[in-house]
Amino acid sequence: MAKRTREDQGLAYTCNVYLHQRWEEVQRSFQDASLDEPSDPLGEGHELIPLIRDCLRSPALTYHYVLPTQLLAKLADPSLDAHAIQAGYPGPGAFDARTVAHDVIVPFDRANERVLGGSPEPYVNNPLRVPGVTAAYRAAQKNKVDWDKLVAVLDVVEKSENTAFVRSVFDQVLFEIYRMLADVSVVYPTPNRISLDRTNLLIQQYLAARSGGERMEAVCTALFRTIGKRFGLFDEVRREKVNVADMPAGLSADIECWCAGEIVLLVEVKDRELTLVQLDSKLDTARARHISEILFVAEQGKDVQALDAIEFRIASEFVSGQNVYVVRFADFSLGILILFGEDGRVDFLREVGVELDRVNARIEHRKAWAELLKQV
Secondary structure (H helix, E strand, O other): OOOOOHHHHHHHHHHHHHHHHHHHHHHHHHHOOOOOOOOOOOOOOOOHHHHHHHHHOOOOHHHHHHHHHHHHHHHHOOOOOOOEOOOOOOOOOOOOHHHHHHHHHHHHHHHOOOOOOOOOOHHHOHHHOOOEOOHHHHHHOOOHHHHHHHHHHHHHHHHOOOHHHHHHHHHHHHHHHHHHHOOOOOOOOOOOOOOHHHHHHHHHHHHOOOOOOHHHHHHHHHHHHHHHHHHOOOOEEEEOOOOOOOOOOOOOOOEEEEEOOEEEEEEEEEOOOEOHHHHHHHHHHHHHOOOOEEEEEEOOOEOHHHHHHHHHHHHHHHHOOOEEEEEOHHHHHHHHHHHHHHHHHHHHHHHHHHHHHHOOOOHHHHHHHHHHHHOO
């Protein structure tokens, strides 16, 4: 590999700063609990989007690194030619893209579950041992179809004089990378043994971050599944993804606990306070389906502004045959975790990871759980 100059290192530094700024913005876009899915930076249906997706998922592993590298360098220094791979590239704007790839994109890939493929030095592989990503070097490629797609994206970028457009193309690449993370397998290093106090602390740390209810629902579901397995109280515990409405999904609440073909307990999970409107809505649903046991796991308790009305409604429902309970997760889980014993607590922690994977929870929630388990 050619010796890296100060200019190469300076470019890599600028690229690294810019990449992490944009990646944080992309993550915030997807993590905003008020959004189901953020809009594509290039706009819905843009012709470059399928090309970008195909390049990032190409059977040629090396190609996964091209668009992130070339576009990032172009944004860091608009005078560069996004096609250039080597300093010997014919024409103005030549630069050594390997420094950016290996010093910036490879560590980024490693920090994000090797979503691009985990190659340590992609730009020394045969497909990129050419001066540039252009049609002139198509004959040197085994995968000519995907090479053409790389060239097409970079051609559009180079023809544009609009920096905002180039930034949108790069952001689209980051959007697609983030979406690819949903398919990445995360390893959950569940401990062989764990104390009651350590289990409680672990759950508190995990639930401290806001997630639009996703983390809380996963933990609650794991707890009830473990209850079913350890104590035989439930044959099945059902739950859909957090952003799927209960009724269209066929569920009466966030979580349904079944035994002998019937729903024996409804569990509604709130990472905030329980309001009167939420209570009324769920009780009406439960009554219509003749379900008598309803548990609300509300992390901030009952809405203090409507406390009297909430308690009156709960008392009136008892008279009509419905038992309603409102608890915080930590208060509810403490006694259960004691009864589980050490083996049961380990099973519960393992079940959290299983549930996160089952509903394909967002990558940041899966990674956060894995990281906390590593600290045990």
